[in-house]
Amino acid sequence: MWQDEIWGDGTARRYDTPGSGMFAPEVLGPAVDRLVALAGDGRALEFAIGTGRVGVPLAERGVPVAGIELSEPMLARLRTKAGPERIPVVVGDMSTATAPGRFSLVYLVYNTISNLTTQAGQVACFRNAARHLEPGGRFLIELWVPELRKLPPGQEATVWAVEAGYIGLDTYDTLNQHVVSHHFRFGAGAEAELGRSPHRYIWPAELDLMGQLAGFELESRHADFSGGEFTAESRSHVSVYRLAG
Incomplete structure (x- = not known):
């Protein structure tokens, strides 16, 4: 499978760039701050947790974190930073795999929902998030806007x-x-x-409809994790959906 090639050993070795790129403090810091606030006193589940770019610092902030990850090479990199007793991870597809327990927050960052290349798979991802959440729980998605x-x-x-x-x-x-x-x-x-x-690109309005099909309502949408205004010129967005209940 093409996905196996993309997220194989080579990508896992090159993925982490400590202090720069996706790992730069000005990129990672606001994301972790926002997730800490949304998780509150509950547990957080990261779909496609990868090498733990977000999950590890979130756990270091005191939030109990679990993950779902399809790529075993990426997971192996995560395991050099945090063991399964600290961040338990289920190996599987984020649209279907099940992690034990219920969570106050499920999150999916850095455009990763677009790696599901069918509309049906993306809707299934929303529904899988809903299955993992407590009533009133939140699903956060970071996604780029098609240009x-x-x-x-x-x-x-x-x-x-x-x-x-x-x-x-x-x-x-x-x-x-x-x-x-x-x-x-x-x-x-x-x-x-x-x-x-x-990738399969998703317009914000289509993303909102996917949320509605899974029982979510859009709670907020910003241009970034720092809360910048989302406008017609924004190249990406951070959207938070709340599960009814």
């Missing part, structure tokens, strides 16, 4: 990152609402390394 406004007629790709040694671009299949992210990494020479990942 289709950047696509003129006849163009199928957008460049979303140009940095030293890195170019990121997305190719869109607008008929099927699919996108493939292409990651080019290179040094001073002529050779470059290409990594790719498939």
Whole structure:
């Protein structure tokens, strides 16, 4: 499976970048602060917990954390930081796997719901979150906004990152609402390394409907974990859904 290649040993080895990128304090700090506040005195469950980028610092803040993770190489990296007695993890698909107990918070960060490449799978993810939550519990999703406004007629790709040694671009299949992210990494020479990942993009309004189908109501939506205003120009959003009850 393509997903096995994406989240295999190579990705797991390269994933952690302590102090920079996704692990930079200005990125990670506000996310953990927000999750601590939402969890309150309850337990938190992370769908696609990966190497523990968020789960480990959240547990260090005193929140009981559990996880669901499909990639065993990613989980092996997590286990170098926290054992199963500290952060129990169920190996499986976040749309179907079941973790023991009930939680006050389920969260899914860094666009990961889009790794489920069918609408049915994404709806199932919402329903799985609902099954794990106590009445009134919350489901937080961090997700990017599709940049289709950047696509003129006849163009199928957008460049979303140009940095030293890195170019990121997305190719869109607008008929099927699919996108493939292409990651080019290179040094001073002529050779470059290409990594790719498939996604199904979701508009915020469609995401809200998925929540409604699973018994959720949208509680808040911001542009980031610091609470910035979500506008038509926002490139991503942090949305919190509350389960009825």
